[in-house]
Amino acid sequence: MTDPVPSAHAHAPFAPAAARATVTAAALAARHDLVVCNECDAVHERITLARGTVARCRRCNALLGRGHVIGTEKLLAFAIASLLLIIIGNSAPIVTLDFQGVVSQATLPQAIEATWNAGQPFVAVLTAATALVFPLVFTILRLYLLGSLVRGIVPRGFVPAMHMLAFVTRWGMAEVFMLGTLVAVVRCASLTSATPGIGLFAYGAVTLLITAITAAGTHNLWKRSSEIGGNA
Amino acid sequence: MSEASSLQTGAQLRLYGCPTCGRVSQLLHPIADSTPLPCPRCATPLHHRRPRSLQRTWAYLIAATILYIPANLLPIMSTSNVFQGETLHTILGGIEELRTGGDWLLALIVFIASIAVPMLKIGALLVLVITAQRRSRWKQVERAQLYRMIDAVGHWSMLDVFVVVLLVGTIRFGPLGGVMPEPGLLAFGAVVVLTMLAAGSFDPRLIWPEEEAPQRHP
Numbered sequence: 471m472t473d474p475v476p477s478a479h480a481h482a483p484f485a486p487a488a489a490r491a492t493v494t495a496a497a498l499a500a501r502h503d504l505v506v507c508n509e510c511d512a513v514h515e516r517i518t519l520a521r522g523t524v525a526r527c528r529r530c531n532a533l534l535g536r537g538h539v540i541g542t543e544k545l546l547a548f549a550i551a552s553l554l555l556i557i558i559g560n561s562a563p564i565v566t567l568d569f570q571g572v573v574s575q576a577t578l579p580q581a582i583e584a585t586w587n588a589g590q591p592f593v594a595v596l597t598a599a600t601a602l603v604f605p606l607v608f609t610i611l612r613l614y615l616l617g618s619l620v621r622g623i624v625p626r627g628f629v630p631a632m633h634m635l636a637f638v639t640r641w642g643m644a645e646v647f648m649l650g651t652l653v654a655v656v657r658c659a660s661l662t663s664a665t666p667g668i669g670l671f672a673y674g675a676v677t678l679l680i681t682a683i684t685a686a687g688t689h690n691l692w693k694r695s696s697e698i699g700g701n702a
Numbered sequence: 703m704s705e706a707s708s709l710q711t712g713a714q715l716r717l718y719g720c721p722t723c724g725r726v727s728q729l730l731h732p733i734a735d736s737t738p739l740p741c742p743r744c745a746t747p748l749h750h751r752r753p754r755s756l757q758r759t760w761a762y763l764i765a766a767t768i769l770y771i772p773a774n775l776l777p778i779m780s781t782s783n784v785f786q787g788e789t790l791h792t793i794l795g796g797i798e799e800l801r802t803g804g805d806w807l808l809a810l811i812v813f814i815a816s817i818a819v820p821m822l823k824i825g826a827l828l829v830l831v832i833t834a835q836r837r838s839r840w841k842q843v844e845r846a847q848l849y850r851m852i853d854a855v856g857h858w859s860m861l862d863v864f865v866v867v868l869l870v871g872t873i874r875f876g877p878l879g880g881v882m883p884e885p886g887l888l889a890f891g892a893v894v895v896l897t898m899l900a901a902g903s904f905d906p907r908l909i910w911p912e913e914e915a916p917q918r919h920p
Contacts, residue, residue, distance in 0.1 A: 498730070504717065509907065510711075593863060654869055661873070
């Protein structure tokens with residue numbers, strides 16, 4: 471549904487990578503001409519979508535696919551920018567406070583450490599995972615996958631990497647953290663003079679980039695790997 | 703629905719759409735129900751309906767509902783300084799402080815993220831699991847829409863957790879002022895994670911029960 475499926479794709483020869491085909495796999499024939507809705511099980515014919523258009527399920531209105539506006543090479547550029555900005559966003563202070571000459575500032579890792587030391591390790595780990603580690607892993611995985619695929623190589627561990635990508639996409643919360651920094655700055659400003667730091671702006675940019683990359687979905691990654699590797 | 707007659711399902715045609723990679727697989731010959739069907743492209747288990755989806759959703763949902771009480775009653779953070787001593791803040795109290803401080807918009811944002819979204823999520827999931835359990839055909843399109851909505855907004859409730867972590871990290875002036883996280887924050891973070899797990903466990907295809915048991919010989 472998302473992308474045109476070239477006819478050669480359906481007849482791609484089996485590469486050694488796909489040799490793990492078992493009895494059940496042989497009994498599961500690929501139907502590249504169809505789309506099954508993930509949210510209601512309705513079956514649709516696969517169609518080619520023009521740039522910027524979306525396809526929705528006839529029965530439940532779920533999003534079935536998008537005609538992509540952003541190309542793979544551009545997504546790779548977004549991922550590189552996102553990696554640099556995450557590094558900046560985590561090393562630069564998010565907010566600087568000035569309380570009658572006493573200056574206090576914190577980066578995200580410092581805030582997480584302070585929460586851990588204050589006797590809330592679960593909250594510290596939860597924040598570290600959703601605001602820092604998952605967005606970082608998301609970016610690194612996208613770089614790894616896209617970087618290989620644009621060169622015509624299916625990267626090692628492609629399938630586990632794609633499963634991990636799905637997980638960190640669901641549990642990464644950079645955009646929520648971004649809004650949290652704004653609320654925190656305003657609450658600090660009600661107590662004392664508060665200045666937003668570079669970290670806040672860097673995270674704002676990370677949010678936009680991750681949103682753009684996520685919106686592109688993963689269908690193109692699976693499709694490219696199938697075209698290159700010829701698996702299933 | 704007029705078009706429903708022409709619509710066929712994966713269960714009727716023995717077609718499986720992979721939730722991870724989107725590959726559509728057609729089962730060429732009938733097999734026992736218990737036989738695992740890994741997607742040939744990405745090894746994700748294929749099902750017409752995810753097994754034990756409702757039991758899992760119920761478990762997470764009940765746990766989230768129980769923890770929602772301490773999350774709102776216990777303080778999520780405490781502030782202290784030499785002049786006023788220690789002050790405890792609950793989620794609702796924090797919203798009230800923002801409102802009286804004149805930050806209407808922020809008070810509204812935090813209210814939506816911390817109070818409205820978790821309550822709506824728990825209520826909506828209850829409606830979804832109960833109607834799915836009864837194989838109800840009531841307002842199916844709207845229920846599908848409701849499911850997509852709660853799945854999309856769920857993680858925004860983490861907002862208050864991040865705010866407290868940032869305040870704890872930033873406001874460190876020793877005796878002049880400091881912020882500490884309190885146990886309510888732990889309960890609240892757990893509610894957010896549990897409601898996200900509940901929404902993730904619910905199989906939206908259960909909103910659309912088959913006429914009869916899935917046909918094995920179309």
